[in-house]
């Protein structure tokens with residue numbers, strides 16, 4: 001899957017050839033990302049990123065997730081993906097991150113809009129969840145800008161760096177998204 005989001009932004013299903021640049025981006029942004037994302041400290045070497053990509057490629061084949069690399073002006077800027085797809089429950093969840101040097105430009109809001117479009121146009125899925133740490137204002141702004149609906153707080157919904165975190169639960173449904181786009 002490949003989507004040209006605009007003149008500067010492109011998203012593409014993760015591939016082995018992306019591994020070095022994704023790992024280097026993770027390495028440069030370790031402190032920035034580790035505050036919010038539980039996997040960062042377990043990503044210690046290029047091998048770890050490569051394993052993640054190989055697993056993601058397998059899951060793309062099985063249609064159980066869809067991870068994509070975000071390119072900004074040709075440079076690897078971050079990842080966005082459907083981290084879990086359940087065709088039985090008709091639902092998926094979007095997860096995302098950017099290198100700090102790529103923030104503040106609207107890249108993620110546009111990528112998230114594009115992947116929401118892709119999901120409702122090209123899959124039969126009816127609902128997309130986005131879970132944002134209640135302290136992560138920059139993350140929360142993304143579903144808010146796109147008109148996702150805040151369903152409230154999931155208390156102690158995960159653990160990051162040994163601490164429980166609570167999430168805002170944002171949702172978009174196929175019919176609401178269609179109406180919003182008219």
Ligand SMILES: CC(C)(COP(=O)(O)OP(=O)(O)OC[C@H]1O[C@@H](n2cnc3c(N)ncnc32)[C@H](O)[C@@H]1OP(=O)(O)O)[C@@H](O)C(=O)NCCC(=O)NCCS
Nearest residue numbers: 036096097098103104105106107108109131132133138139
């Ligand atoms: C969450 C994260 C992706 C948000 O990044 P971001 O740069 O704030 O989000 P966007 O790329 O959508 O950019 C929005 C910013 O660009 C600005 N912007 C510029 N042009 C814009 C446009 N055309 N459309 C939207 N925003 C635009 C916005 O004003 C906003 O800046 P502000 O926060 O200073 O007001 C980033 O902070 C991150 O990766 N954090 C670490 C990992 C993480 O938290 N992941 C989420 C876990 S739930």
